[in-house]
Amino acid sequence: MSHNIINPAELEKLLNISCGLDTKQGNPRFKAILHRLMGDVCRTIDEFDITDEEFWQAVNYLNVLGERKEVALLAAGLGLEHFLDMRADAKEKAASLHGGTPRTIEGPLYVANAPLSDKFARMDDGKDDGEPMWLYGQVTDPDNQPIAGAVVDIWHANTLGNYSFFDSSQTDYNLRRRIKTGPDGRYAVRSIIPSGYGCPPDGPTQALLNHVGRHGNRPAHIHFFVSGPGFKHLTTQINLSGDPYLWDDFAFATRDELIADPVKVTDEKIAQQRDIPVSHT
Ligand code: MBD
Ligand code: FE
Structure with missing residues (x-):
């Protein structure tokens, strides 16, 4: 496992915008939850030094999970x-x-x-x-x-x-x-x-x-x-x-x-x- 290389303040700046925390528009509860989840995802990518290949593998996996209608099965x-x-x-x-x-x-x-x-x-x-x-x-x-x-x-x-x-x-x-x-x-x-x-x-x-x-x-x-x-x-x-x-x-x-x-x-x-x-x- 490698160490995080991203500065937490810089990550926070990105998340604030991507999750709409800088605007009064949208649903506050949804924004807060998305912000928490996205922060956890980004810190995981950084901490484990996730490769581009692994990232796109995960994207493909989620698409297949939806195509096969297995999201609830995986949740179980x-x-x-x-x-x-x-x-x-x-x-x-x-x-x-x-x-x-x-x-x-x-x-x-x-x-x-x-x-x-x-x-x-x-x-x-x-x-x-x-x-x-x-x-x-x-x-x-x-x-x-x-x-x-x-x-x-x-x-x-x-x-x-x-x-x-x-x-x-x-x-x-x-x-x-x-x-x-x-x-x-x-x-x-x-x-x-x-x-x-x-x-x-x-x-x-x-x-x-x-x-x-x-x-x-x-x-x-x-x-x-x-x-x-x-x-x-x-x-x-x-x-x-x-x-x-x-x-x-x-x-x-x-x-x-x-x-x-x-x-x-x-x-x-x-x-x-x-x-x-x-x-x-
Ligand atoms: C089942 O029949 C079931 O009950 C659950 C929880 C998951 C998969 C199949
Ligand atoms: Fe059953």
């Missing part, structure tokens, strides 16, 4: 999306507002307006012969009282780890459903057990991960948005236990409280004991 892989969760958790803790199911990242693969149904939904289109999976849940308020009419928006990957709309081989909204809770706050879905996700191997996110010696895999997981009238929106996931990437998620989304341990139901009696509505198909 660099832990930036998890960092936003860390901050939201810290703010809630400071305000003594913690409790309930913890949040975790949304990721880049949500699609709005999935089919909406009451109390139960079948999520898979029947074309993937993955292992059938039933999910049961109850939406409650902080005092554990059921919330009727809450909307649970669920999305997950197929047995190849791919999501509908990002995989032309799947039907629209396959494995994406919104379910409204009943009077007891409960909902249920039938779907198939998802596989873990891997970053596109030929994409710019995986290329960056390779440069830092990391993989781009996520454990098998199921995404949830939960919203109820008058309640704060929850973004969360469950991760399936037993997955080799459970605690090695490239997007840092696993949390102790969000691990689901699937029970294999092979026996009608067990189904009855657990009150599993096997007649729901």
Whole structure:
């Protein structure tokens, strides 16, 4: 590493003009943030003596990242999306507002307006012969009282780890459903057990991960948005236990409280004991 060769005052002069600090025009918050970021970029270029070739490589990388629509994927892989969760958790803790199911990242693969149904939904289109999976849940308020009419928006990957709309081989909204809770706050879905996700191997996110010696895999997981009238929106996931990437998620989304341990139901009696509505198909 070399030392900085640029005089800080000269850098400041440039940044003041390039970030509009010398004018009253523009948005003050935006200008302050841009000024901070640009200062950090310039000092990094100077400190590491970044070559022109490296600079243009970075420019090209950002163009490819946009072309491939992988900006949000890289943000997840660099832990930036998890960092936003860390901050939201810290703010809630400071305000003594913690409790309930913890949040975790949304990721880049949500699609709005999935089919909406009451109390139960079948999520898979029947074309993937993955292992059938039933999910049961109850939406409650902080005092554990059921919330009727809450909307649970669920999305997950197929047995190849791919999501509908990002995989032309799947039907629209396959494995994406919104379910409204009943009077007891409960909902249920039938779907198939998802596989873990891997970053596109030929994409710019995986290329960056390779440069830092990391993989781009996520454990098998199921995404949830939960919203109820008058309640704060929850973004969360469950991760399936037993997955080799459970605690090695490239997007840092696993949390102790969000691990689901699937029970294999092979026996009608067990189904009855657990009150599993096997007649729901
Ligand atoms: C996913 O399925 C995902 O949930 C995240 C966070 C990143 C990439 C793919
Ligand atoms: Fe996902």
